[in-house]
Amino acid sequence: MQIVVDHLSCVYSEKTPFEKRALDDVSFCIEAGQSVGIVGCTGSGKSTLIQHLNGLIKLKSGKVTVLDIDLSAKKPDYKALRRGIGMLFQYPEYQLFADTVAADVKFGPQNFGMSKEEAEEAAREAITLVGLDYDVIKERSPLDLSGGQKRRVAIAGVLAYRPKILILDEPTAGLDPAGKREMLTLIDSLKQSFVETVITVSHNMDEIAEFCQRVLVLGGGKLLYDTTPEELFYHHDVESLGLSLPHAVRVVKTLESRGFSIPHALTEKDLTQALLTHLGGKAHA
Amino acid sequence: MRDVAFGQYYPSGSFIHKLDPRTKLIASVVYIVAIFLCTNYYSYLACFVFLATMVLVSRITIKSVLKTVKGVLFIVLITVIINVLFYSDGNLLFGWWIVRITDAGLIFASKMAMRLIFLVIATSLVTLTTTPMNLTDGLENLMTPLKYIKFPVHDVAIIMSIALRFIPSFIEEIDKIMMAQKARGAAFDNGGLIKRAKALLPVLIPLFVSAFRRADELAMALDARCYNATDKRTKMKKLTLTWRDAVAAIVTAVFLTAVILLRLGLFGLLNGVL
Numbered sequence A: 001m002q003i004v005v006d007h008l009s010c011v012y013s014e015k016t017p018f019e020k021r022a023l024d025d026v027s028f029c030i031e032a033g034q035s036v037g038i039v040g041c042t043g044s045g046k047s048t049l050i051q052h053l054n055g056l057i058k059l060k061s062g063k064v065t066v067l068d069i070d071l072s073a074k075k076p077d078y079k080a081l082r083r084g085i086g087m088l089f090q091y092p093e094y095q096l097f098a099d100t101v102a103a104d105v106k107f108g109p110q111n112f113g114m115s116k117e118e119a120e121e122a123a124r125e126a127i128t129l130v131g132l133d134y135d136v137i138k139e140r141s142p143l144d145l146s147g148g149q150k151r152r153v154a155i156a157g158v159l160a161y162r163p164k165i166l167i168l169d170e171p172t173a174g175l176d177p178a179g180k181r182e183m184l185t186l187i188d189s190l191k192q193s194f195v196e197t198v199i200t201v202s203h204n205m206d207e208i209a210e211f212c213q214r215v216l217v218l219g220g221g222k223l224l225y226d227t228t229p230e231e232l233f234y235h236h237d238v239e240s241l242g243l244s245l246p247h248a249v250r251v252v253k254t255l256e257s258r259g260f261s262i263p264h265a266l267t268e269k270d271l272t273q274a275l276l277t278h279l280g281g282k283a284h285a
Numbered sequence B: 001m002r003d004v005a006f007g008q009y010y011p012s013g014s015f016i017h018k019l020d021p022r023t024k025l026i027a028s029v030v031y032i033v034a035i036f037l038c039t040n041y042y043s044y045l046a047c048f049v050f051l052a053t054m055v056l057v058s059r060i061t062i063k064s065v066l067k068t069v070k071g072v073l074f075i076v077l078i079t080v081i082i083n084v085l086f087y088s089d090g091n092l093l094f095g096w097w098i099v100r101i102t103d104a105g106l107i108f109a110s111k112m113a114m115r116l117i118f119l120v121i122a123t124s125l126v127t128l129t130t131t132p133m134n135l136t137d138g139l140e141n142l143m144t145p146l147k148y149i150k151f152p153v154h155d156v157a158i159i160m161s162i163a164l165r166f167i168p169s170f171i172e173e174i175d176k177i178m179m180a181q182k183a184r185g186a187a188f189d190n191g192g193l194i195k196r197a198k199a200l201l202p203v204l205i206p207l208f209v210s211a212f213r214r215a216d217e218l219a220m221a222l223d224a225r226c227y228n229a230t231d232k233r234t235k236m237k238k239l240t241l242t243w244r245d246a247v248a249a250i251v252t253a254v255f256l257t258a259v260i261l262l263r264l265g266l267f268g269l270l271n272g273v274l
Ligand SMILES: Nc1ncnc2c1ncn2[C@@H]1O[C@H](COP(=O)(O)OP(=O)(O)OP(=O)(O)O)[C@@H](O)[C@H]1O
Pocket: A012, A013, A020, A021, A022, A040, A041, A042, A043, A044, A045, A046, A047, A048, A049, B002
């Protein structure tokens, strides 16, 4: 088990007029190799949950164990923990700070004790991995890049220390459709080759349906469902939670209500396939 | 980090919260004057009692009040240390090189410390019990006479309210950036002073970048909504004085009189003691 969360609760500004229960008795486990999505309407506690996973919020009640590090211990080894979990925040491009791209990407590796040469090597690898040319971009100021490039550099800054688990908070927010696609393909390819486990927070159900094998649904700080996308979108009422349905699911449901019976597709590709089969045509893969 | 936001509005709906901001501002100025009129311990006691009463009436937790003191503790300590070490009047208790610790020095330092602490608590009590909007409204109103000397009262007020409005946003922003850098292994709480200051760089730079971006956006938004295109603006909420303000004014006047009397030593029976 890579991540074990046991009866985790979190209350912000406790005992003040601003008191807010952000997480309420949440329990789940995540095994190595999974690709997990976290969804929930705004304010449901998604960010709070993932910030607990690498000890950015101090654990007050419940138990969290990540990569065999017990966060309820008196002095957890935060350095080892954070090296093992790469975490990309919402709008990560606003956190770039160094005067060159290379220096920014090397920040993480150097904090985690890599030597200059190792960090340089890691930065080169990470920047290449996110699809940028290291030699072209390394001396440029991160502030002069385009939005999409900035975000890639920010991701490279996390990948550079080779985390086992990658946590992404709304990685596609604010990107144009092409940028979104690229980002998703990148994350998917990372999942295949570079990191073991990917946890993605997203408001975009199409992304969740396409890229996650498992979905955690949060609502008002509680874990409402822990299931597969197929199960969630076809057998639970997600719309009452303020979430939308993936496009493919909406089409299938509409067709079903008109009396057609077609397989439960989650992505456009599956849907096309299913429709073609239904129509008796041949699909070209 | 958000908890560090000392002096931020703390709603409890108390008597003091409901006072007109102008009353609170004037009362706090009176209080500050009173603090500097204090000479003997009895007058300090009066200041303390007045302040403690206000804190109790405002129903703000002692914790959040003390937090505001924590913010200036460093300054208080420095003041005390300098005064204790270098105050030269009074009987010498301990002397070494240029250091002279005297009994008068100790007394003076303790009074200084009390003044500073009272001052901080009193001013933060105003911001704790008044919303930023109300506060600037009150200030603008009080500064109206300055218009006659061509002082841009309204502009200053709007600058202040924008500044106050953005404090929580920046605290939130700092919080977020710090978390992001911590996730990349940055450590903010170990090492010496220089190392710590250096560690703040990855937080300060994104913060400034975002502050400038926000300022730009805000200016654009103000322009887009024709801010200042008309010369006379009216208020949605007019400030009005109520019986509460009368009560507050009387209490403050009584307090000020007491401090003045104590200073002049007119309470004859105290004279012998002091
Ligand atoms: N530092 C904080 N102090 C006080 N309250 C907070 C803090 N951070 C979050 N909250 C509150 O806790 C609740 C959960 O917030 P959280 O950021 O985890 O939501 P979220 O699911 O990530 O939402 P979004 O989709 O908008 O990012 C919200 O009601 C929020 O107002």
